[in-house]
Amino acid sequence: EEEMNYCGGCGATLQQEDPGATGYVPEEALQKEPIICQRCFRIKHYNEASSVTLNQDDFLKLLGHIGHKEALVINIVDIFDFEGSLISGLARFVGGNPIVLVVNKIDLLPKVTNWNRIVNWVRRLAKEQGLKVVEVVLCSAKKNIGFDRVIQAVEQYRDGKDVYVVGATNVGKSTLINRLISDYSDLEAELTTSHYPGTTLGTVEIPLDDGRNIIDTPGIVYQHRLTELVSKKDLGKIMPGKPLKPMVYQLNEGQTLFFGSFARFDFVRGARQSFTIYASNAVPLHRTKLEKADELYANHKGVMLAPPSEKDLLELPPLAKHTLHIQKGKSVDVLISGLGWIKVNSEAGAELAVHAPKGVKIIQRDSLI
Ligand code: GDP
DSSP: OOOOOBOTTTOOBOBSSOTTBTTBOOGGGGGSSSOOOHHHHHHHHHOOOOOOEEOHHHHHHHHHHHHTSOEEEEEEEEGGGHHHHSOTTHHHHHTTOOEEEEEEOGGGSOSSOOHHHHHHHHHHHHHHTTOOEEEEEEOBTTTTBSHHHHHHHHHHHHTTOEEEEEEBTTSSHHHHHHHHHHHHOOSSSOOEEEOOTTOOOOEEEEEOTTSOEEEEOOEEOOTTSHHHHSOHHHHHHHSOSSOOOOEEEEEOTTEEEEETTTEEEEEEESSSEEEEEEEOTTSOEEEEEHHHHHHHHHHHBTTTBOSSOHHHHTTSOOEEEEEEEEOTTOOEEEEETTTEEEEEOOSSOEEEEEEEETTOOEEEEEOOO
């Protein structure tokens, strides 16, 4: 007979379906007592944090607990999908607690980048979100840039309190946590996993020397990010592996750019102008006439317009159209969450349309670069 089981480490409901979600336990581990999930097993035996995910509702329950405590919050976001990786409602849920905003993957920005401009841009957006950011740290987990500053900031701002690390999936949180583990844990201290009473949310605690903890929370899953909707294979293609090489396109009104068959960008109306594409070079761009675009997509999606393949395309929601009006005199980006962005270079104004899988967040913002 079936009985409900919980992880003896973190309290997550045990499950065998999804290795990426909280409470996953492989078949062979069911024989042991007490049963612990794979994530707790790795922490216990290898001192290694791994990525697990949680949906928005459960995540907000967990954030609710943070608001009632005094803590320092480290929020990691991804510069390649800044708005997509922001946690909605974070300001409300962390209460008055200070936030260190760690902006990861800066290695993806072009080598020649005005970093002060990026920091100011991030500060401005964080402020609009109502976040009480005490510091913005630009970093690259991959290139090992900026981590020292993250660790200094933890020391500087935590003031004897616990430190919560929060972020969306795929922002590089595990990489950062593992770095914190190697810097903080004296290896005699055993890493623990714990759960909040009344919830089944796995969190990991890294003990600090004053009896406080660094608390790793599961990565939140946002369906509005293309990165959450595509296959693993396509994920490797839409996430850039090296610094972005901006691609400039001079377009006339009535022209369209396809991003494989993931998305489509229409220049509907406006004076001839240039658009700069910031996206992975593993997603080929295809230029065509707007009037031919529907037909081209119908006949060539998943083959000439690829990735994704015809088969993987069936797993994605159908394209939905978003109309955007760019005002005169503004320098803006059009972000397709998870895929990249298009910088509109002319300040003459334009009418644009973006077609992207239904649910994917499309926004207009002040240009980042
Ligand atoms: P988590 O889901 O937030 O725990 O993120 P992971 O640490 O598992 O990283 C998610 C993905 O982002 C992996 O494919 C990493 O290789 C990649 N990644 C992490 N940090 C960086 C970074 O600084 N730069 C780049 N370019 N990729 C990164």
